[in-house]
Amino acid sequence: MAITIRNKTTEDLIRQIGRRTGEEPGAVIERLVKAEAGRDRIDEVPEEKVRRRMAVFEELDRKYPYRGPKLSWEEIKAEMDSIFEDELNQR
Structure with missing residues (x-):
C-alpha cells in the first residue's frame, strides 16, 4: 500500500x-x-526513572506536606504525570 x-x-x-x-x-x-x-512505549517507564520520580515526589511531600483533602491514586498519578510531562515528551 x-x-x-x-x-x-x-x-x-x-x-x-x-x-x-x-x-x-x-x-x-x-x-x-x-x-x-x-522504542519503549511511552507508558512503560523504566524502573530507574520510577525510582527517581518517586524520590522527587517524596522530597516535595516532606518539604510541602499536603493539607487538603485526601487524593485518590488516580488524582496523584495525574499530578505526577503533569510534573514529568516534559520528560515524557522528550522520549
Missing part, C-alpha cells in the same frame, strides 16, 4: 536524509518507523 505524504517540508526532509544515507525515500521511512516501533 502506497502512502502519500502531503507535506512538502516532510517530503524534503525525507529526501535530504536519503541523500545523506544513500537510501530511497521508502527505505528512509521504513528504517525510521522500525526504529520508532522498537
Whole structure:
C-alpha cells in the first residue's frame, strides 16, 4: 500500500536524509518507523526513572506536606504525570 505524504517540508526532509544515507525515500521511512516501533512505549517507564520520580515526589511531600483533602491514586498519578510531562515528551 502506497502512502502519500502531503507535506512538502516532510517530503524534503525525507529526501535530504536519503541523500545523506544513500537510501530511497521508502527505505528512509521504513528504517525510521522500525526504529520508532522498537522504542519503549511511552507508558512503560523504566524502573530507574520510577525510582527517581518517586524520590522527587517524596522530597516535595516532606518539604510541602499536603493539607487538603485526601487524593485518590488516580488524582496523584495525574499530578505526577503533569510534573514529568516534559520528560515524557522528550522520549
